[in-house]
Amino acid sequence: xxxxxxxxxxxxxxxxxxxxxxxxxxxxxxxxxxxxxxxxxxxxxxxxxxxxxxxxxxxxxxxxxxxxxxxxxxxxxxxxxxxxxxxxxxxxxxxxxxxxxxxxxxxxxxxxxxxxxxxxxxxxxxxxxxxxxxxxxxxxxxxxxxxxxxxxxxxxxxxxxxxxxxxxxxxxxxxxxxxxxxxxxxxxxxxxxxxxxxxxxxxxxxxxxxxxxxxxxxxxxxxxxxxxxxxxxxxxxxxxxxxxxxxxxxxxxxxxxxxxxxxxxxxxxxxxxxxxxxxxxxxxxxxxxxxxx
Amino acid sequence: xxxxxxxxxxxxxxxxxxxxxxxxxxxxxxxxxxxxxxxxxxxxxxxxxxxxxxxxxxxxxxxxxxxxxxxxxxxxxxxxxxxxxxxxxxxxxxxxxxxxxxxxxxxxxxxxxxxxxxxxxxxxxxxxxxxxxxxxxxxxxxxxxxxxxxxxxxxxxxxxxxxxxxxxxxxxxxxxxxxxxxxxxxxxxxxxxxxxxxxxxxxxxxxxxxxxxxxxxxxxxxxxxxxxxxxxxxxxxxxxxxxxxxxxxxxxxxxxxxxxxxxxxxxxxxxxxxxxxxxxxxxxxxxxxxxxxxxxxxxxxxxxxxxxxxxxxxxxxxxxx
Numbered sequence: 001x002x003x004x005x006x007x008x009x010x011x012x013x014x015x016x017x018x019x020x021x022x023x024x025x026x027x028x029x030x031x032x033x034x035x036x037x038x039x040x041x042x043x044x045x046x047x048x049x050x051x052x053x054x055x056x057x058x059x060x061x062x063x064x065x066x067x068x069x070x071x072x073x074x075x076x077x078x079x080x081x082x083x084x085x086x087x088x089x090x091x092x093x094x095x096x097x098x099x100x101x102x103x104x105x106x107x108x109x110x111x112x113x114x115x116x117x118x119x120x121x122x123x124x125x126x127x128x129x130x131x132x133x134x135x136x137x138x139x140x141x142x143x144x145x146x147x148x149x150x151x152x153x154x155x156x157x158x159x160x161x162x163x164x165x166x167x168x169x170x171x172x173x174x175x176x177x178x179x180x181x182x183x184x185x186x187x188x189x190x191x192x193x194x195x196x197x198x199x200x201x202x203x204x205x206x207x208x209x210x211x212x213x214x215x216x217x218x219x220x221x222x223x224x225x226x227x228x229x230x231x232x233x234x235x236x237x238x239x240x241x242x243x244x245x246x247x248x249x250x251x252x253x254x255x256x257x258x259x260x261x262x263x264x265x266x267x268x269x270x271x272x273x274x275x276x277x278x279x280x281x282x283x284x285x286x287x288x289x290x291x292x293x
Numbered sequence: 294x295x296x297x298x299x300x301x302x303x304x305x306x307x308x309x310x311x312x313x314x315x316x317x318x319x320x321x322x323x324x325x326x327x328x329x330x331x332x333x334x335x336x337x338x339x340x341x342x343x344x345x346x347x348x349x350x351x352x353x354x355x356x357x358x359x360x361x362x363x364x365x366x367x368x369x370x371x372x373x374x375x376x377x378x379x380x381x382x383x384x385x386x387x388x389x390x391x392x393x394x395x396x397x398x399x400x401x402x403x404x405x406x407x408x409x410x411x412x413x414x415x416x417x418x419x420x421x422x423x424x425x426x427x428x429x430x431x432x433x434x435x436x437x438x439x440x441x442x443x444x445x446x447x448x449x450x451x452x453x454x455x456x457x458x459x460x461x462x463x464x465x466x467x468x469x470x471x472x473x474x475x476x477x478x479x480x481x482x483x484x485x486x487x488x489x490x491x492x493x494x495x496x497x498x499x500x501x502x503x504x505x506x507x508x509x510x511x512x513x514x515x516x517x518x519x520x521x522x523x524x525x526x527x528x529x530x531x532x533x534x535x536x537x538x539x540x541x542x543x544x545x546x547x548x549x550x551x552x553x554x555x556x557x558x559x560x561x562x563x564x565x566x567x568x569x570x571x572x573x574x575x576x577x578x579x580x581x582x583x584x585x586x587x588x589x590x591x592x593x594x595x596x597x598x599x600x601x602x603x604x605x606x607x608x609x610x611x612x613x614x
């Protein structure tokens with residue numbers, strides 16, 4: 001770990017000019033500032049049109065900032081060389097559908113200067129990692145949504161970037177595939193890779209992120225460590241296993257006897273729908289189209 | 294972060310070799326990256342089955358070789374050359390305009406461009422790669438068309454020659470010298486109209502012209518709002534380019550001042566003078582084209598390509614994606 005943040009966004013403002021005669025403008029992002037420490041998973045959340053994608057595009061050099069600065073590991077993100085450290089998986093990635101999975105990885109690997117045996121080895125590693133060895137020589141036109149996301153993730157990390165930006169990586173993917181992608185994100189953090197995750201699946205963000213930024217109407221309205229943001233300061237949670245009705249009654253009475261303490265709720269904790277689904281299906285990630293052969 | 298999620302052990306991400314960004318130095322310009330994009334573009338167009346056009350070309354050439362068999366020798370071979378070179382010109386220009394016009398809008402629409410430009414790929418390399426990919430496709434397709442055309446023309450010339458020889462041998466000549474002179478004359482006439490190196494200059498001129506048109510189309514596609522607009526405006530540039538030398542002569546007249554000359558020069562940069570590439574008629578007619586002319590044509594093609602690529606880069610470098 002270094003002291004230089006993986007990502008530093010300072011007073012970022014981005015104004016779009018509308019294609020109208022009256023030269024109207026729209027402020028997509030306004031004075032957004034935050035840092036992401038190396039090795040963290042950072043969740044960027046907000047409703048549609050809130051400015052998440054614009055922020056990411058400026059960070060990736062696809063858009064210029066109207067005001068403010070972005071840097072990646074200390075390098076100005078508008079510079080092409082800063083992208084050596086970045087891997088990006090866009091929302092709904094449409095790669096070249098005429099290429100096979102292997103050809104796709106070779107294409108992006110060569111763009112990053114990886115060639116020969118090193119490229120071949122890296123492609124083999126990644127195809128195994130994202131569980132696409134069986135479909136490596138099939139054209140992407142025949143891939144399912146989950147398979148496309150997984151090959152997309154593989155191309156994003158083919159050059160071993162220190163920062164990976166994922167825009168809705170599990171959009172449209174079934175729960176099994178979604179879990180697989182989430183596990184890959186966690187694996188990236190274990191290797192010290194910084195991840196920026198933009199997602200509408202708040203439960204998933206909650207599960208994997210260390211810090212979260214909430215963007216609303218172009219402004220960063222809340223930002224901080226997830227544990228700090230999530231804790232309800234004036235409430236305490238106690239989970240009991242195999243408690244008898246008598247024990248529960250005793251707890252209730254004890255609480256009632258303490259002035260100023262209120263019992264907010266008591267009952268059985270609920271599982272998540274995702275967990276239930278995975279328990280019932282055995283966590284199967286087999287692609288439906290695998291059966292159509 | 295909750296710890297009770299149904300998380301299976303995280304798969305190990307292979308990292309042997311360390312992070313690329315930490316160990317490599319970015320190169321300002323990389324021929325390897327350009328060739329990768331060019332190769333990808335070439336593959337993309339080939340897998341879009343553009344070579345199916347070759348079947349139409351083959352039919353046209355073979356049909357022309359059998360058509361008008363009652364024409365005299367010169368006429369038959371001229372017709373074959375005319376049809377073949379016109380078809381080559383048409384198809385290569387079609388590849389140049391339609392192939393190039395599709396590339397950028399499709400990459401932007403499909404967001405494939407995000408994944409490319411998010412790698413350490415400068416936008417100039419991206420454009421150059423696309424340009425070279427289309428030019429490479431045109432070169433290969435012309436090479437294939439030229440090979441077929443040359444084979445058919447050679448066979449046709451040999452067939453005509455054999456027929457003519459039979460006719461001559463059936464005729465009576467006063468002396469052996471007169472017979473040999475007659476044979477030599479027929480051979481010279483047929484072979485001059487048959488397969489010659491001079492014909493390859495015509496094919497090369499078609500390639501140069503298509504390459505320039507590719508550059509123009511690429512430039513237009515960097516700011517055009519749709520593929521159809523790019524195609525239509527490229528066709529317009531081609532037509533204007535074909536007629537511009539005539540318009541320039543009228544505009545400048547014989548005693549033009551400096552200002553009209555500068556304007557005419559600027560116009561010729563935007564609208565390439567395609568008339569300067571038209572040597573096909575001369576080649577079909579058997580007029581030899583000097584090597585220096587071809588060299589100048591190649592140089593002009595290179596100049597146009599560089600100018601249009603740079604202009605495309607200026608338009609594309611700040612394009613909001």
